[in-house]
Amino acid sequence: MSTRKIAPYGDWESPISAESIVSKTRRLSAPRASPKSGRAFYAESRENGGTTIMEILKDGIKEVLPDEYSCKNGVYEYGGALYAILPDDRIIFSNKDSAVYILNPDSKEVTKLTGDSKLRYSNFEANLESPWVLANQEDHEIDTPEGIRNYIVAINIETAEVKRILDTADFYYEPSFNPDGTKLTWLEWNHPELPFDAARLYTASWHGDSISDVRLIAGKDREGVAEPRWGPDGSLFFGKEIGQYRRLFRLLPNGDEQREVKADGLDNAEFGGLRWFQGSHTYAPLSDQHLIACPVILGQTRVILIDLESGSWEDVGDSERLSEVMLDSVARLSDTSALIVGAGETTAKALYRINVEGSSKITQVRGSTNDVIPGKFCSKPILKSIRSKGEPERELYGFLWLPHNPNYQAPEGHLPPLIMTSHGGPTSYTGPGLEPRTQYFTSRGYAVLAFNYKGSCAHGRAYREALWGNWGLVDSDDAAEFAENLTATGQVRSGGVGITGVSAGGYNTLRSLTRHPETFAGGVCLSGVSDIKRLDDSTHKLESDYTDHLVLAPGVDKSEKDRICRERSPLFEAHKITAPLLLLHGVLDKITPLDQAQEMAAAIEKAGGEVELIIAQDEGHGFSQPKNVKLWLEEEEKWWRKTLL
Template sequence: MARKTVANHGNWNSPITQDLVTSKTKKLTSPRVSRTTGRAYFVESRDNGAMAVVEVVRGEVKEVLPAEYAAGNTVYNYGGGTLDALRDGRIIFSNAEDNTVKILDPDTGKVTDVTGDPVLRYSDFSANDKSDWVLAIQEDHTIDNPEGTKNFIVAIHTETKEVKRILQGADFYYPAEFSHDGTKIACIEWNHPYMPWYGAKLYWASFDAGTVTNMTLIGGGLLDGVAEPHWGPDGTLFFCKETANYRQIFRLTPGCKSAQQVTLRGLETAEFGELPYFNATSKVVAIDLDTGSWQSIAPEDDVSQIQYDRMTRLSDTSVVGIFSGHLSPETVRIISINDPSSSKVVRKSVDHGISDKWIARPEALSIRASVTAPARDIHGFLWLPKNPEYVADADALPPLIIVTHGGPTGHYGPGLMFRTQYFTSRGYAVFFLNYHGSTGHGRAYRQALWGNWGIIDADDTAEVAHHLVSAGLVRAGAVGCTGLSAGGYNTLQSVSRHPDAFAGAVDVSGICDLDSFNAGTHKLEYNYTDALAISELNMSEADKKKRYAERSALYHVNQVAAPLLILHGKCDTVVPMNQATDMEEALKRRGKDVALVKVDHDGHMLDKPTSAKIWLDEEEKWWRKTLL
């Protein structure tokens, strides 16, 4: 066995390079299968960051969208589903360049226009298996502000190019879906001031020739979260609904007036649907509806994280999806239900050639709060340093990077990301924090953030730092915190509320002033700030502004001790640039250590390859400065 080189944490060499993390890793999303032809597609990023359409052919892949087009849209500002497969095998998609709707013939590469308007955006298509109609979300920006922007469910006729608004009146819609026989639709809607997991309602309706009738409420409303309706081949409508603390599967069979829960022994505390997680870890399970029995059909090394719209039926005996696992980065994988061992990898997000000996495994941790009230358990995943060629001195402990997710109603899973491994293979420990307010741990954990945003989530971050230092796992005085969007807000709140806990911080696209953010944000999250920061009813505007100031790091910069790096996209329409510049200026006036990097030609997520490389490079330099 070769002797390892002794070197300080953070100074280890690694084959996991910045290029591997940022420009050689593909983004994968939106698997789609035509139920009539069986042809399967998904979307992946090109080298320039634009999204291509790729077909799966006999287990291999080929790009079918001409290079002058790119799949994508900006519905709800973040973008929604970009394509669906028509009954003849062609593809309907939203074009990222101009938000138009187009149809692609994957055999010839011919692209034809369907509809488009500078003030209209389209996403989340659902093709009818029996006719030329397609459902979609349409967003109208004729009046381009949160109150004036309107959303609809439309029916698009792919031959006549007629577009009919068939559902309207609600502030928001989730994707509508056709039944297999094309005669019904299911859809979810919700309204301000609520978010979908709090106030969404599920309907079904009859559909004929571009017209809907017999709209029927299935479930939903306040504190009755419903999500992800899907039709079975026999006309059964499956959906997810919160029962007590967890979201479970329900089904409405043809001829029945009320839905029944699918009881699954052993999964009573699992979250299904758009929160398909058990303690924030994803599983793929096959359920026998006749017996109520189930079995996991994918090992955690291959599948432990599934995000958003990333799995669909391929055949009667298989699914195709985009999964990551403890040892597997995001991968397009076909899973056989009857013979899981024969599952096939179709596409990897990165052809890395990195041996598993370089890959740190996650450990799920539940930490009991011991410094801040109330008493509570805090969840997340810890990766400790791992490098087969380096070791630190025997008594040396690694620096720690605590990463908090955006949303803030979201979560981190334990799937392999080479960005994490970039740091662990260099000698850092990394903790992904699912603070109170995160999904995957039940309703009570998620709703604990209501009225407490900026308090309990920041306190959770400090608790993790305290626990891991006290447990002797990481080095005291070498803990940093970082996050994107709401994670950036958490970062700023953490270093202003707990200045002694952190040696450095990196805020990415974060919020420093809730009042100005709330006044300038987009429609989807308009009013969300009130729900998260204010629990009292009928609070006066003066008291509301006072509360916002209490929860805004901009007004507490004197308490910030940790050197702060801020990264922000110049084209960010979710969190405006002033949130970065105001914080930088306030810290500079007080002589604090702060740096601001404004990223050209990118928005909120900083997910273009050039932006991601700037982010990673600047962040590593900041940790070397503050944690090493």
């Protein structure tokens, strides 16, 4: 019989090391399968920061992209879908040099198709009956947010001809051909709209090198249209907001009637993803009878199989392995199987093959790490829902991981310190999937709360739109509401709450520390925003209208923007911060330049506060290189030991 050691929270020894978290980890995304041959591929990160293409074999996997190439693109700065499989199983992709190449996965021969340093390409979609491939093209001839132009183009893989077939809208997302190559679909919107509610879905007929019969399918009434996808039978599926939640709809081949894809009992689920990253794949029609989908309910994913005729559905995933599926993660493999990338409550992100015929079977194809966290050390997420005390009265959601280590327990009567994590976006969200960083801290005796403040997606339209005009107000108040609730209810220690975030989550961290200094004992901010106006002045085209929506409430004149931005910028309220603050920032950050952190640190020092700034010479927005991720984790732990214990 083992005896658990008694030690204070935060002092527990853990087998989960910083080295195990950052070494031999990989990002998995973009599963794809050829509808003709069935050959399947996916994208995987390399240790040098590049991205390769892997083929899925019957008995394993193999890399097919030579080392000198990296499958990546910078369309809309965040990039889009990485590659497409051609009818003959070759692969078209954009390389790190922005040129378009074709890869032969058998010989590993790579051939340049077209390239211009001022042009970027993403979201390739092949016509299965002709040599044409659709793509997003971004022209940086005039490299300013006002001067950049976006198009949908058709690329002829035999002649290398590139034809601009759509050029009148400011923004385009997700072009694709139907299975017989006679139609195409896409999303578009214009300034000053945002895609979250204003994207419009169109179809057109394809004539070999031109289009006709352009039709608006959905989006006329700001319906939150998202993720259009053709089914094997030629049906067009897409997400559309009905009331508060995005539902799936189906337009039958050669028909005009849009039918909702029924999923009885899932009325508060969100189907289909629409984010700043273009190319989300969170569902896949498998046949004319079945569709596999990953709806999200209050931030938690379910993997289900829907009978398209009856509206009945069944779970084909489980929360241990698949409770968080985001972005480009789902692909049809056959009429009865699919590929899914996701994380579970006790399992790190992995690529799975799911067979839905008979009793569902899930097989792991590739894990995101070689160092699996032992199950007995895993803290499981608890969905937290609280009612705010402040106005406006509101329901708030997040996931709480309590301290867990089978070898330790805290002295009787002690409560754990709490690390609150704020997601970026700010209109993103955090799910309950296993995150090694979280387990690093919970196994050492910290509680961790990932809170989805008002403005987070995956919680319904009203929840998301509550941030419009209120950025820096309601979201920072939500942070304080959660901290105060968990301390008042005796779940965590009063005076031992810290807050951290990256990018917009870093802004939330800084803003929470200025607005609620008495609530937080410490803060850690990576690549955070301290001056909203300067962020707005330097932002890229895709987000050039974002700040207006975030800070200007309906009816507020735009002439008030500069004043509001200054009022809500932590830089100008740095003197209010009383908690010690750790700032980390990359020299190469183009989203929030380094001087935002430098000036914030200088302002806190001038006011007599405690601050430390760590600068990474070779990082951009956020830290991604293993040595810098390790540095971030180790420095963060030191900071929490100093401020929370």
